[in-house]
Amino acid sequence: MADLTRLSALDLAQGMAAGDYSSTEVTRAHLDRIAAVDERLNAFITVTADTALATAADVDRRRAAGEELPPLAGVPVTHKDLISTSGIPTTAGSRMLADFVPPYDATVYRKTQAAHMPLLGKTNLDEFAMGSTTEHSAFGRTLNPWDPARVPGGSSGGAAASVAAYEAPLSVGTDTGGSVRQPAAFTGTVGVKPTYGSVSRYGVIAMTSSMDQVGPVARTVADAAALHGVLAGHDRFDSTSLPEAVPDFTAAARAGAAAGLAGKRLGVIKQLQGEGWEPGVLAAFRAALDAAEAQGAEIVEVDLPALSYALDAYYLIMPSEVSSNLARYDGMRYGLRAEPESGTVTAETVMAATRAAGFGAEVKRRIILGTYALSAGYYDAYYGSAQKVRTLVQRDFARAFEAADALVSPTAPTTAYEFGAESADDPMALYLGDIATIPANLAGIPGMSLPAGLADGLPVGFQLLAPAREDARLYEVGAGLETALASAGAGPVLASAPEL
Amino acid sequence: MPEQSAITSEEVAHLAQLARIAMDDEELAALAGDLNHILGNVARVAEVATDDVPATSHPIALRNVMRPDTVGETLTAEQALSNAPADDEGKFLVPQILGEE
Secondary structure, three states, X not given: OOOHHHOOXXXXXXXXXXXXXXXXXXXXXXXXHHHHHHHHHOOEEEEOHHHHHHHHHHHHHHHHOOOOOOOOOOOOEEEEOOEOEOOEOOOOOOHHHOOOOOXXXXXXXXXXXXXXXXXXXXXXXXXXXXXXXXXXXXXXXXXXXXXXXXXXXXXXXXXXXXXXXXXXXXXXXXXXXXXXXXXXXXXXXXXXXXXXXXXXXXXXXXXXXXXXXXXXXXXXXXHHHHHHHHHEOOOOOOOOOOOOOOOOHHHHHHHHHHHOOXXXXXXXXXXXXXXXXXXXXXHHHHHXXXXXXXXXXXXXXXXXXXXXXXXXXXXXXXXXXHHHHHHHOOXXXXXXXXXOOOOOOOHHHHHHHHXXXXXXXXXXXXXXXXXXXXXXXXXXXXXXXXXXXXXXXXXXXXXXXXXXXXXXXXXXXXXXXEOOOOOOOOHHHHHHHHOOOHHHHXXXXXXXEEEEEEEOOEEEEEEEEOOOOOHHHHHHHHHXXXXXXXXXXXXXXXXXXXXX | OOOOOOOOHHHHHHHHHHOOOXXXXXXXXXXXXXXXXXXXXXXXXXXXXXXXXXXXXXXXOOOOOOOOOOOOOOOOHHHHOOOOOOEEOOEEOOOOOOOOO
């Protein structure tokens, strides 16, 4: 039998429906792969073999009984360890929640369960999703399958690495400032941040509530579309959930792959290139534009001057909301409780000792920065001004989408860098890596990163942005671009990845 | 713009107290440096945040989100207490909150 871990999710679904192999065989193949490589890679915080095999056995039994099953039934999936799974530890990559076992399911986990998708495990992340490298996890760093000396990106680094390393065909991550798209770019996978509010966040541990969004990671555009279709939809448990019906993303991907890019206007964002961007990244991006043009796309340049302030606004809004959201970790109702080493033991000293022991340095830095930005006398200048920049960014996007069907840029200014290369001495240098992904979160619009060739042997991410509620357009254009890149010899990128 | 005087370790100590995070002097000094550096970079948002620009709190705002007032599923007391560091008689047990009795 062919190596089942190398097949796409949609091929696996088709093979199971045709009776070529069972979900138990597919699930075992992935668990074996995890057992073989994850001790080194560390993409998983928790592997849930029993849960996965139980779901797989159930799918096989139902299929044998002739039951009609949803499209991805039997295809294994992983969830970022920020997503609550009842009875299964959910740590947020933090000492604070090292022993936390949720008493309820996040809606997105409930949905993959309802779709009969075996849960392989919970993937590693930067603590509370704060970081771009997956180094800030209390459970050790995840390595990039392309080069163990390099970061897999973050914060959904475990999700992206698990898919790139064939440990899982599909993975569910979260993206607040690029945390699905940037690791997808660094690992040669496809990652999508849906429209704000279009995927439920109920049961997803909150970081920045006005920007957090759950999204799929996959090896192909069509696979991402299929998982996105499972995840999306209104949820009465999430008050920011949009009421609109979910479009057929898989159909959009199929249409895009068939129709190509003829007549599609791609708007190259003027502000997301030039100085500070690696030449190899820009070369691969340009080559991808040429491949798109050769397939009939029209390339235009769009000017979004407010993007010059987007990073600054993000690094005020995000810590402000972090400081508020993480106030709940007080050692009283769940999570770690630590007592002060000396002095009186009161609720207040226990809270301070708990938060000192439970949070890592980056989380503390953001909480303190947010506490400052929200404090009396500074609120208007910092948080207030940042929210106004958000309006300007939205206006720029609205104008740009009049000239283009999708906006495009490299997903990140660099390819995956080496561990420790961006030193903790300069947090701003690391924050700059999010420059291309953050604007979509500020504006609430959907974005996709898909692999577009290599630079010095490492994958380069190509970002597509669409207007709010037009997520289907990402799949249409993305699948067209994926096809164009394959005909130009620049894909599939993962075929060039070294064996682990 | 607020005046850009450097944030001191004492001010960080106050912020840490507000945020309920115990910190030693070394951490406070390091954070003061980080905060000055980060705020020095991001304070330029005020340049374009003029009075005529409205603030956006949520990118896609919904108004008056309501649901029918019906009885639904909730966690049991046992489930709600299942992760409590300490509990007693169906309640969270917490350290002393007020001063000495």
